[in-house]
Amino acid sequence: MVNNLSDLVNLTNLRFKIGELSKMAGVSTRQLRYWEQKKFISANEREADQDARVFSFRMYIKVLLIKHYLDEGYKLAAANEKSKDVIEDELWLHRFFEDSFKGIELIDGKRAVNLGFFDQENRQTLYGFNEGGKISYAVKPLPEKEEEQ
């Protein structure tokens, strides 16, 4: 259970050895090694001990995706391409939100989500806020900069 930020941070740093990953994803260790050989997945590092492969959480996701498409009937190579498409799209979505979300501000005592510039020309910013359970939008001019020019 994730209760605080440090837990979330640790989540992103989770590392799995091949046996764990195999059980988690329902894929044989033989498959994982083969997929790695095919460059479909990659061990992020090798544990000093027995030169054991160490996989990241991202790789776990990748394996799940390939497994998913494999179960759907795709051949391994095709399943890999499919998973790449999904990840690519997911990255785009992530970048989109990261670029769009400018934080939350308090406006007139209400929390407003800063959605970035609405009108670059007139220096207006778009906000989204709660209006009786519905999403309402409003624009607000950017504060004048005193030192400008």
Added chain:
DNA sequence: CTTCTTACA
């Protein structure tokens, strides 16, 4: 017990 590589079915 786990992982690794190599080799064979």
Added chain:
DNA sequence: TGTAAGAA
């Protein structure tokens, strides 16, 4: 891909 073998 599964499984076996020998090593670490």
